[in-house]
Amino acid sequence: MGIVSSKLRNSAKGEICTFAIPGICNHDPETTVLCHIRDEAKGLSNKANDYSAAFGCYACHTAIDQHRLSKEDELFYSLRAMQRTWAVWVSRGLIVMPVDVPRSKPSSKIAARRHIASGETIR
Numbered sequence: 258m259g260i261v262s263s264k265l266r267n268s269a270k271g272e273i274c275t276f277a278i279p280g281i282c283n284h285d286p287e288t289t290v291l292c293h294i295r296d297e298a299k300g301l302s303n304k305a306n307d308y309s310a311a312f313g314c315y316a317c318h319t320a321i322d323q324h325r326l327s328k329e330d331e332l333f334y335s336l337r338a339m340q341r342t343w344a345v346w347v348s349r350g351l352i353v354m355p356v357d358v359p360r361s362k363p364s365s366k367i368a369a370r371r372h373i374a375s376g377e378t379i380r
């Protein structure tokens with residue numbers, strides 16, 4: 258059995274569809290559920306892990322589950338949807354990621370100066 262998280266599953270309620278497959282998506286958040294994307298946990302009777310999933314409307318979910326798209330399109334839309342869903346989960350703290358604090362880079366347009374007394378480089 259894959260990893261199950263009721264918080265991740267419940268987070269899909271009322272969300273916009275992250276698959277947004279042109280010509281298929283119904284763009285109705287009322288139909289959005291957590292759509293599992295095939296992963297290594299998925300066997301004959303197992304569902305994929307809950308983190309291998311994306312917010313999807315009924316129409317996109319059906320199209321993915323029934324393999325109505327080419328393999329390339331299915332992979333593209335599934336990966337994009339999962340990345341969009343992960344962005345939401347990380348921003349809400351549902352998945353915690355040790356993100357680096359951005360450091361300001363010294364501008365290459367400003368020439369380094371030296372301190373008059375110590376001779377140290379000043380940026």
Ligand SMILES: [Zn+2]
Nearest residue numbers: 274282314317
């Ligand atoms: Zn959709």
